Amino acid sequence: MSKIVEEFNEYRGKMNEVILSKNNKVINRLFNLDTNTYAAGALPVKTKEMLGLVASMVLRCDDCIKYHLGKCHDEGITTDEMYEIFAVANIVGGTIVIPHTRRAAEYWEALQEG
Amino acid sequence: MSKIVEEFNEYRGKMNEVILSKNNKVINRLFNLDTNTYAAGALPVKTKEMLGLVASMVLRCDDCIKYHLGKCHDEGITTDEMYEIFAVANIVGGTIVIPHTRRAAEYWEALQEG
Amino acid sequence: MSKIVEEFNEYRGKMNEVILSKNNKVINRLFNLDTNTYAAGALPVKTKEMLGLVASMVLRCDDCIKYHLGKCHDEGITTDEMYEIFAVANIVGGTIVIPHTRRAAEYWEALQEG
Amino acid sequence: MSKIVEEFNEYRGKMNEVILSKNNKVINRLFNLDTNTYAAGALPVKTKEMLGLVASMVLRCDDCIKYHLGKCHDEGITTDEMYEIFAVANIVGGTIVIPHTRRAAEYWEALQEG
Amino acid sequence: MSKIVEEFNEYRGKMNEVILSKNNKVINRLFNLDTNTYAAGALPVKTKEMLGLVASMVLRCDDCIKYHLGKCHDEGITTDEMYEIFAVANIVGGTIVIPHTRRAAEYWEALQEG
């Protein structure tokens, strides 16, 4: 696995463990609900992950973007499809999204390399 | 057509005309680019409109939400699918999105009534 | 009850009913979790409602502000305390919060009138 | 004066009075500091009002936009200049700014009518 | 003192000095007003720091979060209380706040270690 992908996953896993260990009911249930949100339903997982990605992009959260890029990659989304998601995010959210798109593009390349 | 749908479309049309009549090249080209963003490509129109909707919801722009709700309705999106989009928007964007979801739900009902 | 308070509560109640009736599990559980968040725990309800209010103010959601103003009023928060919350919101969030503070001040006066 | 301009000024004046009457030191000093921010300095008032406007547009606060539109009008900014400010706001902030630009365009027309 | 706490304080101190040395009246008075905002008044310092923290979390500013975490630690806020603040921030602001909560949790642990 690429180094930036590995580092992201490692820190995310480690800190989620710290957070969940405090047993705050609201937070732990929110984490659980977050997982359920992207499960297959009326819409397939692939569509939901695209929705999660575009929402993360316009809200400009690099870590959320990385997480959904990983999931989109697992769902077999192609680079052409990915850049159409990037296009929607940049048009709706404006050029303020471009720096996040740069980092997203870098992470997407890293995911392709496996 | 329902009154709230009609009023939205009318104001939107009237003011777009005022804006475009000023012939600011950047704005007029951005309006044009905005239309192209949602055209069929690697992703179908239906998916792109869902992406535009969820982006509008987490950025909490009622008018943008109404616009994409109208387009999603044209694309034949079902109420079950719609509420899964609402779910992603509310989980990613938080309860701050709920009041916009209320107005979105009202507009969606109005669109169903035709 | 003051007219602006009544109108807010009525629309909120009516649309929550529409939303919950669709039985989207994620949304319905999020609404439930939202209620639990403000229950007494390590922090008292009063503090939690102040936290919910200041968060709503800096995110500039008028309906969320109204909701928490109502709850803060129920908790017996004084006008001096309220304006210190407004002060934090306006300093952290900037003068962009002022128009929302105007509407919050109007709603707070309405709540005092009972 | 146009009705939408008059209504905006009236509500703004009335509620500012309510807020300032509570004598919260932080808020009252922030209101004062806000006024000083746009006074002539190394940059002229006209430039500062344009800065205040574009900031209000990308943060999507209709009332702040109206306030700075009024000031820009007082400073003799032309419609061509105004639409170049709109262009920067819409490019940086994205199409999510368009609905606010519609309302800004309407208010700008009202200001021209005097 | 933990390394991440020390580094944050050092950079903050150094750059505040650069900024204040330019003698821009508005900025210097805003810095001063910022300090006054969190002084004891109708609400105690502890409550105000909690308000500052939750506002910083939903606006997703890591440095502001670190600053208020330090102040909350000085005020003797417990880990259980802290996670209830985190809960409000994550419910109101959504899962987009989670990555900031991870970094907040890491900084909070560092503060406990002294």
Place this chain on the structure above:
Amino acid sequence: MSKIVEEFNEYRGKMNEVILSKNNKVINRLFNLDTNTYAAGALPVKTKEMLGLVASMVLRCDDCIKYHLGKCHDEGITTDEMYEIFAVANIVGGTIVIPHTRRAAEYWEALQEG
């Protein structure tokens, strides 16, 4: 050239190349439109770059801020003028903008050193 200026320009250039190489029409046209936005028109380049900077500051995008700081430096903006732009951004956007102002101040010093 200072190290932080060089690193920013290098990463920006490298990733823009990756993005543009994918030939997504909407993104490539948006990049082009972005350049046109800041060209001389009814307003001079200097004013437009100040507008781009203040918009980037209130939206709190460090990379966008760096980009416009570089352009403002090219346009001969003085440090006194720059801090008046910072003042508008911090008053409109609130103290949440301060950490970004610290990094902007650091980058501005680096640009002065050439």
